[in-house]
Amino acid sequence: MIELTDLTKRYGDKTAVDHLTVTVRSGTVTGFLGPNGSGKSTTLRLILGLNAPSSGAVTVDGHPFTDRPRGLRHVGALLDAQDIHGGRSAVAHLKSLAVSNRIPLRRVGEVLEEVGLAEAGRKRIGGYSLGMKQRLGIAGALLGDPPVLLFDEPLNGLDPEGVRWVREMFQRLAKEGRTVFVSSHLMSEMEHTAERLVVIGRGHLIADETLAEFSRRGSQATVLVRAPEAAALAAILTAEGADVQPADSDGDAGGLTVVGLTAPKIGELAWRNNIMLAELATQNASLEKAFMELTADAVEYAAGEAR
Amino acid sequence: MSTMTTTAASKTSVPLPNEPKPRFRDLCRMEWIKVASLRSTWLVLLVAAAATVFINLNGVRSDLQYLDNDLAHPTQVLPNGTVWHFVYNPLFRSLSRIAVQLMMLGGAAIGALTMFGEFSTGQVRTTFAAVPKRGGVVAAKITVLCTITTVLAFVVALVSFLGGQAMVAGRHVGLSITDPDAQIAIAAYTLVVPVCALIGMLFGALIRNATASIVAVVAFLFLLPAFFGGDKYRWVVEVRHLFPDDAEQTLAFWHKDPYQTMGRWPAGHTHAWLVYAGWAVISIVVAMVVVKKRDA
Numbered sequence: 001m002i003e004l005t006d007l008t009k010r011y012g013d014k015t016a017v018d019h020l021t022v023t024v025r026s027g028t029v030t031g032f033l034g035p036n037g038s039g040k041s042t043t044l045r046l047i048l049g050l051n052a053p054s055s056g057a058v059t060v061d062g063h064p065f066t067d068r069p070r071g072l073r074h075v076g077a078l079l080d081a082q083d084i085h086g087g088r089s090a091v092a093h094l095k096s097l098a099v100s101n102r103i104p105l106r107r108v109g110e111v112l113e114e115v116g117l118a119e120a121g122r123k124r125i126g127g128y129s130l131g132m133k134q135r136l137g138i139a140g141a142l143l144g145d146p147p148v149l150l151f152d153e154p155l156n157g158l159d160p161e162g163v164r165w166v167r168e169m170f171q172r173l174a175k176e177g178r179t180v181f182v183s184s185h186l187m188s189e190m191e192h193t194a195e196r197l198v199v200i201g202r203g204h205l206i207a208d209e210t211l212a213e214f215s216r217r218g219s220q221a222t223v224l225v226r227a228p229e230a231a232a233l234a235a236i237l238t239a240e241g242a243d244v245q246p247a248d249s250d251g252d253a254g255g256l257t258v259v260g261l262t263a264p265k266i267g268e269l270a271w272r273n274n275i276m277l278a279e280l281a282t283q284n285a286s287l288e289k290a291f292m293e294l295t296a297d298a299v300e301y302a303a304g305e306a307r
Numbered sequence: 308m309s310t311m312t313t314t315a316a317s318k319t320s321v322p323l324p325n326e327p328k329p330r331f332r333d334l335c336r337m338e339w340i341k342v343a344s345l346r347s348t349w350l351v352l353l354v355a356a357a358a359t360v361f362i363n364l365n366g367v368r369s370d371l372q373y374l375d376n377d378l379a380h381p382t383q384v385l386p387n388g389t390v391w392h393f394v395y396n397p398l399f400r401s402l403s404r405i406a407v408q409l410m411m412l413g414g415a416a417i418g419a420l421t422m423f424g425e426f427s428t429g430q431v432r433t434t435f436a437a438v439p440k441r442g443g444v445v446a447a448k449i450t451v452l453c454t455i456t457t458v459l460a461f462v463v464a465l466v467s468f469l470g471g472q473a474m475v476a477g478r479h480v481g482l483s484i485t486d487p488d489a490q491i492a493i494a495a496y497t498l499v500v501p502v503c504a505l506i507g508m509l510f511g512a513l514i515r516n517a518t519a520s521i522v523a524v525v526a527f528l529f530l531l532p533a534f535f536g537g538d539k540y541r542w543v544v545e546v547r548h549l550f551p552d553d554a555e556q557t558l559a560f561w562h563k564d565p566y567q568t569m570g571r572w573p574a575g576h577t578h579a580w581l582v583y584a585g586w587a588v589i590s591i592v593v594a595m596v597v598v599k600k601r602d603a
């Protein structure tokens with residue numbers, strides 16, 4: 001469990017984290033969302049005591065992390081895959097971490113195996129691809145088998161297979177009762193990864209709730225409908241009070257994006273008016289939308305406040 | 308429901324019962340692995356050591372031809388009428404100044420590397436996430452750095468000294484290792500290297516950037532003292548005596564040659580040792596404070 005209490009971090013006159021009070025629970029994957037520059041990475045650095053807060057406090061499982069003589073058995077963190085000296089091999093890097101925390105050296109081989117770097121372990125890290133560095137960072141986070149795990153944009157640079165593997169791993173870690181806190185600036189990444197969301201904008205807390213609760217905050221779901229007689233259908237749906245736009249992705253097949261009517265209702269209207277439908281689908285974009293709308297609000301709000 | 312129980316458990320299981328006691332020597336091992344696993348460390352140290360030994364022994368070798376001539380005619384009357392007795396300085400070439408400066412440079416570079424290697428790469432965040440108590444990490448870095456540089460510099464000084472004396476042994480002008488002057492010179496030649504390594508570490512911790520830290524420490528060790536040359540003003544000389552290179556010269560000075568002088572207002576041995584100690588202490592204290600206080 002991670003508890004942030006009124007946490008604030010200023011860099012000069014720039015407030016990166018602004019009176020943030022959040023509890024990140026154990027046993028679930030918590031997504032940490034916010035647009036670029038909203039203070040996610042700063043918050044994670046504050047949790048680890050790498051940066052000192054300007055005010056407020058943060059504890060991990062009830063203790064400030066900086067009170068721990070050794071950290072790897074308490075928190076595993078991947079902040080930035082590049083936060084590593086490129087001149088060493090992955091094995092040397094992990095060995096140096098393991099000995100400092102009195103973690104048995106066999107763990108080095110185990111975590112390298114787990115992240116799929118067993119082959120490349122003796123090569124210089126400087127020659128690794130971004131995805132390989134990301135995997136090495138995850139290996140480092142797992143080394144001490146910690147109850148709390150922090151990941152800053154862990155999906156960056158991973159291939160689809162890697163993304164799936166990471167998601168499954170997060171869910172497994174959470175099921176084991178651990179606290180898993182994962183940042184991203186893309187809602188789509190969190191949608192299939194997290195059960196809870198902490199959303200910030202300009203360092204302010206915007207939301208701290210389950211994924212389902214969050215999606216209800218956004219505007220109504222949109223429905224994609226495709227019909228040969230698109231123009232006629234559009235007129236009917238507009239008459240029913242819906243907001244109808246041409247589906248922008250492909251101009252060819254008479255696609256419409258409808259907001260304000262549910263898919264069954266649209267189907268019923270089409271059937272009654274003898275219009276054939278080629279496709280009818282509720283779009284799962286409401287999370288993304290909710291995220292965009294809420295963070296856009298926060299940005300405007302913060303900008304107004306700063307004047 | 309298992310989630311509920313583990314939640315409760317993870318709250319009460321702090322600190323983890325099976326966590327081994329933290330030990331300082333584990334941090335030293337970590338720092339040793341970090342230093343040893345970088346090729347650049349060994350490259351800098353071995354090149355500096357090899358070049359130093361080469362310069363010293365080659366210097367003695369080039370002395371040999373003049374030495375035979377001088378020993379054949381040890382007393383000469385100079386054009387102005389003064390009588391000059393030849394005295395061989397057995398330390399001048401075997402523990403030469405230019406060579407020790409090379410070792411100082413190597414030490415300073417390694418010292419700076421231990422810090423900027425962490426800060427400029429971001430590695431420091433990984434390190435401090437593993438060991439949140441930063442003081443221990445810095446102390447371990449200092450321990451490893453001083454051990455490596457002291458051992459290497461001692462080997463270099465010993466090989467240079469013994470090799471140089473062996474080469475002139477046939478002429479009976481060599482110095483025994485049991486001679487106190489020899490021992491002080493070897494100690495000075497050795498210890499100036501860890502002192503410079505600590506100064507390098509301080510610059511690395513302050514500046515954090517690779518090139519800038521190296522340039523700054525070189526400027527400090529070798530360029531800055533040049534501004535305090537000559538012996539017209541006492542304060543200028545006294546400032547010069549505060550630099551490690553000058554202290555090394557004071558300690559390695561060969562007093563048995565009446566024709567050599569240390570110039571006006573020479574510094575004493577105690578002063579020189581205090582300069583070594585002073586820089587070591589300042590570097591350690593400031594590096595410790597800076598690393599602890601600043602954001603990683």
Ligand SMILES: Nc1ncnc2c1ncn2[C@@H]1O[C@H](COP(=O)(O)OP(=O)(O)OP(=O)(O)O)[C@@H](O)[C@H]1O
Pocket residue numbers: 011014015016034035036037038039040041042043184185
């Ligand atoms: N060391 C620093 N010095 C000065 N300003 C900083 C520093 N670190 C972060 N900031 C500022 O604080 C704000 C938050 O940055 P942060 O990196 O935490 O954002 P983020 O949410 O992680 O963004 P991204 O999604 O791009 O990673 C930014 O405006 C950034 O410019």
Ligand SMILES: [Mg+2]
Pocket residue numbers: 040041042152
């Ligand atoms: Mg970030």
